[in-house]
Amino acid sequence: MPRQKIAFLASEVPIALKAKSTLEKRYGSGSVEDADVIVALGGDGFMLQTLHATQHNPAPVYGMNRGTVGFMLNEFSEDDLLERLDAAEEEIINPxxxxxxxxxxxxxxxxxxxxxxxxxxxxxxxxxxxxxxxxxxxxxxxxxxxxxxxxxxxxxxxxxxxxxxxxxxxxxxxxxxxxxxxxxxxxxxxxxxxxxxxxxxxxxxxxxxxxxxxxxxxxxxxxxxxxxEPDVAHKILFDPGHGLEERLIREQFV
CATH class of the missing domain: 2.60.200.30 (Probable inorganic polyphosphate/atp-NAD kinase; domain 2)
Incomplete structure (x- = not known):
């Protein structure tokens, strides 16, 4: 079943804030504490901030690129978000x-x-x-x-x-x-x-x-x-075929 409780977080850049407002109107938004999944809108820097800020929360983080660099993020789209979240693959990393x-x-x-x-x-x-x-x-x-x-x-x-x-x-x-x-x-x-x-x-x-x-x-x-630090596990969601392992391999052939 698709995850239903989503918390949207955005960086302070206008394009990210606009995306947050649009997605909240379409899908609704709850608190980080009650969310099944956290959607972070920004660049890699904001993704890192979000992971640090939510490290004690069990919900995984699904990032969409509304910044400049997006190595840890998925492509932005307003459509089919629930389906994308349901199909997303999880990566766990220790800091x-x-x-x-x-x-x-x-x-x-x-x-x-x-x-x-x-x-x-x-x-x-x-x-x-x-x-x-x-x-x-x-x-x-x-x-x-x-x-x-x-x-x-x-x-x-x-x-x-x-x-x-x-x-x-x-x-x-x-x-x-x-x-x-x-x-x-x-x-x-x-x-x-x-x-x-x-x-x-x-x-x-x-x-x-x-x-x-x-x-x-x-x-x-x-x-x-x-x-x-094995006691801290950051859970990151990626669209199928676009996870960190694939991106790391692809980066070496650019």
């Missing part, structure tokens, strides 16, 4: 948990669906020590930054930094450097999904570094630990 220790001793946590990144915050390159599962893997990476990406986020910032595209079912993470100076042109690493990655910032006062988890930024970090 990353970032735990950042700052130079002043404060601790900060955040979840990231796409990636956790570390970026230099001054004129000099960052110097990072990399530990995986408690074992030192690289004494010093001199770079503009580094990130750990999920398969869902592997076509975003990770791909722009020349990192690999990861199939959704691969259960691996990508560790990718941005503008690596030493080791020269280091290509990064593929790690098991269960891996715990730790970056220690060398000389953070002279070479300040910031960390970012899906646009939540923390400045002046001394160390950052990143791990997959």
């Amino acid at each position: 990353l948990r970032m735990t950042a220790l700052c130079v002043d001793g404060s601790m900060h946590e955040a979840l990231a669906i796409n990636e956790v990144s570390l970026l230099r915050a001054g004129p000099q390159a960052a110097k990072l020590r990399i530990t995986v599962d408690g074992k030192l893997r690289m004494e010093e990476l001199v770079c503009d930054g580094a990130l750990v990406a999920t398969p869902a986020g592997s076509t975003a910032y990770n791909y722009s930094a020349h990192g690999p595209i990861l199939p959704i079912g691969s259960d691996v993470l990508a560790l990718t450097a941005m503008s690596a100076f030493r080791p020269r042109r280091w290509r990064g690493a593929l790690l098991p999904k269960r891996a715990v990655v730790r970056f220690d910032v060398r000389n953070p006062e002279k070479r300040p570094v910031m960390s970012d988890a899906d646009a939540k930024s923390v400045r002046n970090v001394a160390s950052v630990e990143i791990r997959s």
Whole structure:
């Protein structure tokens, strides 16, 4: 049976707000708490916001593109929405948990669906020590930054930094450097999904570094630990044949 209780959410751009108003008049709209499915109208950024905001809600999220980038979204149409929701295929993704220790001793946590990144915050390159599962893997990476990406986020910032595209079912993470100076042109690493990655910032006062988890930024970090968070499962709906796995494969042949 088609899902009947729909909650429509939209970004603040006019085209998304207009779509929300049109769809609500046609299909009705309930609260997020009571909804069987949440329909998000916007771009990938708004889709990420919606997933974070509704992560404790059992309803899956079906996104329709009313923004600029729509990798995580379905094509927009006002017609046959109930039938599309009934036929949609569900993907479940786990976010990353970032735990950042700052130079002043404060601790900060955040979840990231796409990636956790570390970026230099001054004129000099960052110097990072990399530990995986408690074992030192690289004494010093001199770079503009580094990130750990999920398969869902592997076509975003990770791909722009020349990192690999990861199939959704691969259960691996990508560790990718941005503008690596030493080791020269280091290509990064593929790690098991269960891996715990730790970056220690060398000389953070002279070479300040910031960390970012899906646009939540923390400045002046001394160390950052990143791990997959299996207790949080984001449920995303896609039209048949247009799920994340198909999109990830298709992206590699563009």
